[in-house]
Amino acid sequence: MCASQAAARGRSVALLDHTNQIGRKILISGGGRCNFTNIHAQPNSFVSQNPHFCKSALSRFTPSDFIDLVKKYRIPFHEKKLGQLFCDGSAENIVQMLISECKNAGAEFHLDCRINNIESGKHSPDNIDEGYFEVQTSRGTYECASLIIATGGLSIPQIGATGFGYDVARQFGLKIIPTTPALDGFNFSNADLKQFADLAGVSVDTKTSCNEANFRENILFTHTGLSGPAILQASLYWQKGNPVQIDLLPEFDATQWLSNLKNSGNRMDTKNVVADKLPKRLAERICQLQRIDQSKIFQLNEKELNELGQSLNNFQIYPAGTVGYRKAEVTRGGVDTGELSSKTMEAKKVKGLYFIGEVVDVTGQLGGFNFQWAWASGFAAGQYC
Numbered sequence: 001m002c003a004s005q006a007a008a009r010g011r012s013v014a015l016l017d018h019t020n021q022i023g024r025k026i027l028i029s030g031g032g033r034c035n036f037t038n039i040h041a042q043p044n045s046f047v048s049q050n051p052h053f054c055k056s057a058l059s060r061f062t063p064s065d066f067i068d069l070v071k072k073y074r075i076p077f078h079e080k081k082l083g084q085l086f087c088d089g090s091a092e093n094i095v096q097m098l099i100s101e102c103k104n105a106g107a108e109f110h111l112d113c114r115i116n117n118i119e120s121g122k123h124s125p126d127n128i129d130e131g132y133f134e135v136q137t138s139r140g141t142y143e144c145a146s147l148i149i150a151t152g153g154l155s156i157p158q159i160g161a162t163g164f165g166y167d168v169a170r171q172f173g174l175k176i177i178p179t180t181p182a183l184d185g186f187n188f189s190n191a192d193l194k195q196f197a198d199l200a201g202v203s204v205d206t207k208t209s210c211n212e213a214n215f216r217e218n219i220l221f222t223h224t225g226l227s228g229p230a231i232l233q234a235s236l237y238w239q240k241g242n243p244v245q246i247d248l249l250p251e252f253d254a255t256q257w258l259s260n261l262k263n264s265g266n267r268m269d270t271k272n273v274v275a276d277k278l279p280k281r282l283a284e285r286i287c288q289l290q291r292i293d294q295s296k297i298f299q300l301n302e303k304e305l306n307e308l309g310q311s312l313n314n315f316q317i318y319p320a321g322t323v324g325y326r327k328a329e330v331t332r333g334g335v336d337t338g339e340l341s342s343k344t345m346e347a348k349k350v351k352g353l354y355f356i357g358e359v360v361d362v363t364g365q366l367g368g369f370n371f372q373w374a375w376a377s378g379f380a381a382g383q384y385c
């Protein structure tokens with residue numbers, strides 16, 4: 001995005017990548033269909049130490065702007081749910097679109113290009129207002145006035161993710177907000193692993209909350225913990241030691257419901273009553289853990305009813321951690337936004353050095369937000385670099 005914008009302004013642009021394929025994350029995104037934006041993208045869909053930083057770029061390149069581009073290339077798409085736009089066909093359409101935009105504007109691609117070293121500071125004698133960088137690579141040395149770092153985060157190292165962008169930031173004395181995997185599953189604590197590992201495959205519609213953020217989506221039990229969209233969302237807000245609260249019956253007050261059944265003299269097994277609303281294996285396990293799996297509803301005392309109601313409306317886990325960068329969709333944290341201009345993405349203290357996309361400490365929720373940030377921040381830098 002940035003390369004095409006800068007080239008369209010007449011800049012001479014070389015796009016360097018150490019892999020031999022452009023946009024590999026785009027290709028694997030959205031299950032191969034790329035959830036390329038979200039029509040509800042708002043600054044509050046993003047997490048950052050400075051929640052205001054993303055506002056300017058997001059307002060200057062909106063989901064509609066990207067949709068216009070997708071339409072210009074006649075790429076068929078649809079809304080899957082919650083404003084999430086996906087290609088009807090393949091994510092390859094988006095990659096080809098971006099490549100065409102770059103090539104039409106005159107940007108060049110230099111793939112399989114390993115960056116060995118970056119030197120800076122020696123202003124070209126004819127223009128001291130510009131930056132000056134020497135980028136030494138496996139394909140020779142490039143000299144440039146603007147150096148844009150768009151190397152993303154640490155997730156999925158298998159397809160070329162590296163911490164390169166953070167190293168460059170450090171080299172130039174810019175602060176980094178500590179990075180962690182996000183939009184990731186959780187691993188159970190040892191105690192929870194014993195209690196829930198055999199529920200792998202069970203999926204439930206929930207309201208899942210973590211640190212004030214809550215999401216009405218599915219969770220999925222896995223062999224090692226929890227996953228599913230609601231859990232990935234919660235992971236964006238989770239810090240080690242925090243609980244994750246899961247309302248397994250978000251439509252109603254479970255204690256009230258159980259009391260009504262008891263008061264009406266219901267003679268069903270408690271676990272069967274619960275299994276009417278939840279997957280059987282989960283219903284049985286919850287009742288087992290409360291030691292009421294052999295009881296009928298009318299036999300439960302008030303304490304047991306309350307505790308069961310609580311465990312249904314407020315099922316709580318303390319994850320041991322997230323699964324990690326091999327599975328996480330994004331990296332939370334990154335180049336401190338305080339170091340960058342929100343208008344141009346240029347480092348305040350290094351003329352000509354820009355950071356865009358996921359390498360910056362702006363991380364979106366699940367659902368097309370991270371690409372929207374990549375497009376918007378790339379567009380912003382592309383107008384100035």
Ligand SMILES: Cc1cc2nc3c(=O)[nH]c(=O)nc-3n(C[C@H](O)[C@H](O)[C@H](O)COP(=O)(O)OP(=O)(O)OC[C@H]3O[C@@H](n4cnc5c(N)ncnc54)[C@H](O)[C@@H]3O)c2cc1C
Nearest residue numbers: 018025029030035151152160162164357358368369370371
């Ligand atoms: C499995 C998966 C699914 C996803 N699905 C979605 C989705 O559907 N919607 C959404 O909005 N977001 C999704 N994301 C997140 C989204 O892919 C990223 O946030 C987005 O790609 C970030 O864009 P970027 O340009 O900053 O970095 P990237 O897309 O990660 O691009 C970075 C580029 O830099 C190159 N690079 C890295 N290190 C070096 C180096 N040392 N030297 C040279 N080049 C280097 C890489 O090869 C890569 O081409 C998904 C992520 C994953 C992992």
